[in-house]
Amino acid sequence: MATQTSEPVAVTEAGAVVERIRVAVPSGGVRHDLRAVSIVWRRELIRFRTDRLRAITSLVQPLLFLFILGTGLSSLAGHSLPSGVDFKTFIYPGVLAMSVLFTAIFSAGSIVWDREFGFLREILVAPVSRGAIVIGKCLGGATIATFQGVIFLALAGFAHVPYSPPLLLTLVGELVLLSFTLTAFGVMMAARIKQFQAFMALTQMLVMPLFFLSGALYPLNGLPGWLTVLTRIDPLTYVVGPMRYAVFAHLNLPAFIDVHLAPSITWGGWPVPLWLSLGIVAVMGLGMMGVAIAEFSKNE
Amino acid sequence: MVAKTGASPAAERLAVDAAAEAVISVSGLVKRYGEVEAVRGIDFSVARGETFGFLGPNGAGKTTTIKILCTLANATAGSATVAGHDSAADRDAVRRNIGLVFQDTTLDTYLTAEQNLRFHAELYGVPKAAVMPRMHQVMDMVGLWDRKDSLVSTFSGGMQRRLEIARGLLHAPHVLFLDEPTVGLDPQTRSSIWSYINDLKTREDITIFLTTHYMDEAEHCDRIAIIDHGKIVAIDTPEALKASIGKDRVQIQTADDQAAIAAMASTFGIEAAMHEGAVTFSVASGEQFVPQLFSELSIPIKSVSVSRPSLDDVFMSYTGTTIRDAEGGAGNEFMRNMHKMRSGGRR
Numbered sequence: 316m317a318t319q320t321s322e323p324v325a326v327t328e329a330g331a332v333v334e335r336i337r338v339a340v341p342s343g344g345v346r347h348d349l350r351a352v353s354i355v356w357r358r359e360l361i362r363f364r365t366d367r368l369r370a371i372t373s374l375v376q377p378l379l380f381l382f383i384l385g386t387g388l389s390s391l392a393g394h395s396l397p398s399g400v401d402f403k404t405f406i407y408p409g410v411l412a413m414s415v416l417f418t419a420i421f422s423a424g425s426i427v428w429d430r431e432f433g434f435l436r437e438i439l440v441a442p443v444s445r446g447a448i449v450i451g452k453c454l455g456g457a458t459i460a461t462f463q464g465v466i467f468l469a470l471a472g473f474a475h476v477p478y479s480p481p482l483l484l485t486l487v488g489e490l491v492l493l494s495f496t497l498t499a500f501g502v503m504m505a506a507r508i509k510q511f512q513a514f515m516a517l518t519q520m521l522v523m524p525l526f527f528l529s530g531a532l533y534p535l536n537g538l539p540g541w542l543t544v545l546t547r548i549d550p551l552t553y554v555v556g557p558m559r560y561a562v563f564a565h566l567n568l569p570a571f572i573d574v575h576l577a578p579s580i581t582w583g584g585w586p587v588p589l590w591l592s593l594g595i596v597a598v599m600g601l602g603m604m605g606v607a608i609a610e611f612s613k614n615e
Numbered sequence: 616m617v618a619k620t621g622a623s624p625a626a627e628r629l630a631v632d633a634a635a636e637a638v639i640s641v642s643g644l645v646k647r648y649g650e651v652e653a654v655r656g657i658d659f660s661v662a663r664g665e666t667f668g669f670l671g672p673n674g675a676g677k678t679t680t681i682k683i684l685c686t687l688a689n690a691t692a693g694s695a696t697v698a699g700h701d702s703a704a705d706r707d708a709v710r711r712n713i714g715l716v717f718q719d720t721t722l723d724t725y726l727t728a729e730q731n732l733r734f735h736a737e738l739y740g741v742p743k744a745a746v747m748p749r750m751h752q753v754m755d756m757v758g759l760w761d762r763k764d765s766l767v768s769t770f771s772g773g774m775q776r777r778l779e780i781a782r783g784l785l786h787a788p789h790v791l792f793l794d795e796p797t798v799g800l801d802p803q804t805r806s807s808i809w810s811y812i813n814d815l816k817t818r819e820d821i822t823i824f825l826t827t828h829y830m831d832e833a834e835h836c837d838r839i840a841i842i843d844h845g846k847i848v849a850i851d852t853p854e855a856l857k858a859s860i861g862k863d864r865v866q867i868q869t870a871d872d873q874a875a876i877a878a879m880a881s882t883f884g885i886e887a888a889m890h891e892g893a894v895t896f897s898v899a900s901g902e903q904f905v906p907q908l909f910s911e912l913s914i915p916i917k918s919v920s921v922s923r924p925s926l927d928d929v930f931m932s933y934t935g936t937t938i939r940d941a942e943g944g945a946g947n948e949f950m951r952n953m954h955k956m957r958s959g960g961r962r
Binding site for chain 2: 338339340346354355358365366429432433434436437440443
């Protein structure tokens, strides 16, 4: 590994003897890659911490959905909900997913920003594997998006979702998974797209369909065939479903209400088990991260 | 354009030394972008500890060459070795051994100076115990240690460039690449950047490869290569290049410049041309020629200036144009870079 020695060397014009610190940079290795992952991750956190405005603004949209749309629609939707179930409770899991959606994808979008302003070149010319950089970026985006989700999770009480520790832990775990996959998706796109405006336009175009098709605002059973198909190919569905299932499991409602409002996701009548549902999301995230790594390695 | 051959003995000796311990050696390098041939087969080598400059107008192939050397672009043909490693086959080994300062800023302006350097240290795997002392040292070298906790967005263009130089040195590279290190900076800041670069040569055991289109900056180099239209047209020490011209440059302002050019040819048999708004020509000893000029030239002369050969003249004699005239065609790219620099600093 690397060594460090100090030896007095040059004398400057002012006559001062300068200690030259010899630095030997190691040639690769897992430890070096881990340091790279860690610093890319830490930069993401520093940038998030210094950008409070972003943290606040990305909470605005989910708050609008929960309190304005949720309250407004409950007079209408309330009639079809069993007594004791608030419409806000019903949409809470979906809106919680939304609270990480923008943060995760925009944090990946900072790659496009970095490319436009040159910083990406500093990263790409470093003697470190592209994999380490992409993994650091995905973990960084996942961390800040999860953090954003946790802030929103603190408002669970307003939607009559109980603050039960097992429920909160389950939801945080699912948020981590979702944030990671969404960031990986964003990084994969950012590897290709060179202009920030184009990235913004594309994500704006994709994010709302992802949200609307996830079943965030309506139950997934009894939909027309074409919509059923579309909801089943939306990766967000496979997180919103389990999150709603977890919330309703903690509400002490009669079982038939759970089945009606938080049904299992089905494929042609076959109920997809929870583990498979979440497994799909994890595999998609890893797959997209793999594509991103390949893409950045190809750009060499 | 005529490529002159026959380097001076000093340059030949340097070239021999360079072959013995070349930190950079390039042979037959070609880079094509579609139809455009940016670099058309260049060969050179740079000795350890040398400060080597690529001098040429924008679009001459300087940045393309530096990109290939720094593993950021692949050559179409030929090879380049940097610090003993092939720049195409052994990228990571080259990257560990080089420091880079680009034309456009590559700092994260939302981070502090120290955070930028720490990011670099971690990415390059600088041993943990060495990170702090080395950061202190390189920031001291460019006079920014007391500003280490400031956000880079609050730095002026010159300070950002100094910080980039410090960062490029952080992992103690063998070669420091400076691509147009002072472009877009005011003259005062340019000279301060150069005093830092000259200072670091005494402090660090380092080879410097730089590109520039400023003649006065090329004077700082031990050797320069004049590159034009993707080819090296001359390569030597600045002194040897100037000596090779052997003629003084005379510029005159006259009542009728076109008539004066014709008269120069008919009266003295000297070929004169318009450069920088004056009738310009070269003669062996300018001061002795001026009295003769006044007595024999039929066109009234308004002013006259005689100058010893400068790198401008060297450039003109090898390429048939001054660098400013050559810039004319590439002016748009230059403006674009300037604009990018400024908007980069402002955001």
